[in-house]
Amino acid sequence: MTPFSFTIATFVMSIIAGVLGSLLGLGGGIIVVPVLTLMFKIDIRYAIGASIVSVIATSSGAAASYVKEHMTNLRVAMLLEMATTAGALSGAYLAGVLSGKWLFIIFGAVLGYTAVHMLRSTDHANGSSVPRCGWADRLRLHGHFFDQSTGAEVHYRVGRTRLGLAISYVAGVVSGLLGIGGGALKVPAMNVAMGVPIKVATATSNLMIGVTAAASAGVYFMRGDIDPFVAAPVAAGVLVGAQAGSRLLPKIRSKVIRVGFVIVLLWISIQMLIKGLRT
Amino acid sequence: MSEVREILPEADEAEIHRVEQWVSRLLRIGVRLSLAMVILGSIVSFIRHPKYLDDPAQLTRLTHPSASFPHTLRDVASGLAAFRGQAIVIFGLLMLIATPVLRVAVSIIAFVRAKDRSFAIITTIVLTLLLLSFVLGKAG
Numbered sequence: 001m002t003p004f005s006f007t008i009a010t011f012v013m014s015i016i017a018g019v020l021g022s023l024l025g026l027g028g029g030i031i032v033v034p035v036l037t038l039m040f041k042i043d044i045r046y047a048i049g050a051s052i053v054s055v056i057a058t059s060s061g062a063a064a065s066y067v068k069e070h071m072t073n074l075r076v077a078m079l080l081e082m083a084t085t086a087g088a089l090s091g092a093y094l095a096g097v098l099s100g101k102w103l104f105i106i107f108g109a110v111l112g113y114t115a116v117h118m119l120r121s122t123d124h125a126n127g128s129s130v131p132r133c134g135w136a137d138r139l140r141l142h143g144h145f146f147d148q149s150t151g152a153e154v155h156y157r158v159g160r161t162r163l164g165l166a167i168s169y170v171a172g173v174v175s176g177l178l179g180i181g182g183g184a185l186k187v188p189a190m191n192v193a194m195g196v197p198i199k200v201a202t203a204t205s206n207l208m209i210g211v212t213a214a215a216s217a218g219v220y221f222m223r224g225d226i227d228p229f230v231a232a233p234v235a236a237g238v239l240v241g242a243q244a245g246s247r248l249l250p251k252i253r254s255k256v257i258r259v260g261f262v263i264v265l266l267w268i269s270i271q272m273l274i275k276g277l278r279t
Numbered sequence: 280m281s282e283v284r285e286i287l288p289e290a291d292e293a294e295i296h297r298v299e300q301w302v303s304r305l306l307r308i309g310v311r312l313s314l315a316m317v318i319l320g321s322i323v324s325f326i327r328h329p330k331y332l333d334d335p336a337q338l339t340r341l342t343h344p345s346a347s348f349p350h351t352l353r354d355v356a357s358g359l360a361a362f363r364g365q366a367i368v369i370f371g372l373l374m375l376i377a378t379p380v381l382r383v384a385v386s387i388i389a390f391v392r393a394k395d396r397s398f399a400i401i402t403t404i405v406l407t408l409l410l411l412s413f414v415l416g417k418a419g
Contacts, residue, residue, distance in 0.1 A: 003331035003338045007321065043344045053372055057310075060378050064306040067299050074299055078386065078402050085408040089415070139397060210379035211405070215412045217376045221369075224350040228368040229341040232321050235372060239314045 003229070006040060010233035017054060017234075018241020022062035023249055024261050025205030026183040027055035027213070028238045030268065042230055049225035050234040052217045057235050059210025061242030062203075062249075069250060070145045071203035073196065076158060079139065080168040080186065081208055087172020088212055094177060104276030107174055111269035114188045115262045121192055130159035130195030145200055148250040156197050164194040175212060183209045184268050187261060198258050199249060298389040305385050309378030316371025324364030380409060 001009075013035050017028035029051035036047040066072040136142065141158040171185035183205050190201035220226055249257070324331065331337050340346065348365050349355045355373070358366020383406045390399040 001338055002333055002335050003341055004325065004333075006338050006342075040342075042342050045344065046342060053375065056375055056379060060306050060310050060375065060382075064303050064310060067303040067306065070299070072299075074295070074302065074386075075398060078398060078405060081383075081405045082401055082408070085405055085412065089408060089412050092412070092415070211383060211409060214376050214379040215409050218413050221350060221373070221376070224348075226350070226369070226372065227342060227346060228320070228348050228365045228372065229324075229346075231372055232317050232368045235375060236314060236317050236321070239310055243310075 001040075007229075007233045010036070010040070010230070011237040014054065014234045014237025015241035015244075018058055018061060018238035018243075019245040019248070020241075021054070021058040021238070022206055022242040022245035023202065023252070023257060024264055025187050025202030025209070026261075026264060027051075027058045027206075027209050028234075028241075029055055030264065032234055032238075036230065036234075045225050046227040046230045049220050049227065050231045052213050052220055053226060053231045053235050054238045055213040056210050056217060057238040058242045059206055059208075059213070061239040062246035063207045063210065065243070065246040066203040066206065066249070070143065071200060071249060072207050073141070073143045073158075073200055073204050074207075075139065075141050076143075076164075076190065076194070076196065077204045077207050079141070079161075080164060080189070080204075081211055083165045083168035084172035084175075084186070084208065084212055085215070087169040087174075088176035088215065089172075091173040091176020094173065098177065100178070101276050101279045103174075103177060104272045104279070107178070108269045108272030108276055111184055111265055111272065114185070114192070115265040115269060118188055118192060118258065118265070119262045130157050132157075133159040133161050135161035136194075143200070145197075146250070147199070147254070149253045154197060156200070157195065159195050160193050164189050167193060172212070178272075184265055198254050198261070202257060202261065203249065294393040294395065298386060298393060301385055301389045302382055305382055306378060309374060309381065313371040313375040313378070316374060317368050320364045320367030320369075320371060322364075323362065323367060327364060380406075383409060 014028065014032065017031035020031065021028035032051045032054045033047045036042040036050060037044055063072060067074060136158040139161070141161065142156065143158075144153055144155040146152075147154050167185060167189035171183075171189065174185065186205040186208060187198075187201045190196040190204060191198050196204065217226070328337070349358050349369050355366050355369050359370055383402060387399060387402045387406060390402055
């Protein structure tokens with residue numbers, strides 16, 4: 001394979017990663033890392049460097065139109081970002097104290113349980129089953145968006161704000177400790193705990209992951225883990241894919257997004273369990 | 280439906296939309312500029328090194344664990360001055376990395392202008408934690 005054909009192949013693969021990542025609010029890393037290392041035999045260090053770039057590319061690429069179309073709940077995003085960044089900071093310090101093996105096993109199990117739970121739950125339309133929450137009222141977290149797939153304006157109420165903050169903090173700790181799994185906890189935190197519709201939850205998570213990834217990307221760059229030759233086609237492809245994906249999300253039915261998210265969540269959970277049992 | 284309207288009066292609604300527009304515009308500019316830089320840098324690399332088009336050995340060299348490429352700001356600056364493809368790509372990637380951080384900073388200004396005190400404070404805390412993790416990460 002020549003550098004030119006590698007660039008083209010990686011660009012095309014990254015478009016797919018960008019579409020999928022922007023729809024599910026998880027970033028493109030789940031596809032980028034295995035394809036680069038297994039198919040193209042790229043060093044794992046550069047693959048991870050490119051994947052952190054792909055997370056930011058997914059986030060910013062899709063968020064411009066999500067924010068404009070109110071798919072993103074900006075206030076919920078800002079509030080939870082406070083918890084995730086604090087969590088990520090503490091996670092980096094806990095890394096030396098806690099053993100990676102058990103963390104992988106515990107969070108693998110937690111994500112697996114969450115996936116099964118999410119499959120059974122449905123969106124709380126018009127906030128019917130979310131308990132009233134003083135924090136959400138005071139911070140004006142409630143919102144609405146136009147669901148193109150049903151052609152209706154959906155109004156939703158946000159509840160259990162403190163629980164959402166707590167899970168987001170844990171999500172931050174996990175991503176600080178293990179480098180993965182942050183977005184995978186943010187979507188259930190918003191959807192299951194706080195009653196945010198699944199599409200708004202993935203779009204809001206999508207915006208949030210960019211911030212967390214940007215903090216670590218600076219460090220990766222200084223360490224020399226971001227090889228421009230590998231990262232360039234990944235970044236360009238993911239940006240193009242994420243912009244396309246962001247135009248798709250409003251049109252896709254919520255159920256499809258939910259099932260897709262659950263499948264990927266199960267996949268991550270299995271990967272984490274395997275990693276935990278092996279180390 | 281009417282219940283939600285109660286909590287979100289017209290004025291608040293307009294103010295939230297204004298913040299959203301700022302954020303959306305910033306993200307779009309950041310994405311377009313960095314995408315343009317990454318593509319330009321790649322094209323420059325291929326034009327300067329025609330061997331990249333047909334020599335498989337070059338791929339091994341470029342992606343070898345000890346491959347050399349700019350990874351300090353000084354390297355990038357001197358590479359840009361010499362119009363080197365890799366430096367242009369990295370410059371684009373750095374713009375991409377900076378965009379979410381700028382997004383948080385712009386939101387602070389937007390919330391302050393909208394006189395939304397609680398969210399101006401929340402967003403300032405986010406930016407502080409973000410910069411703190413940046414500084415601590417570099418030290419560690």
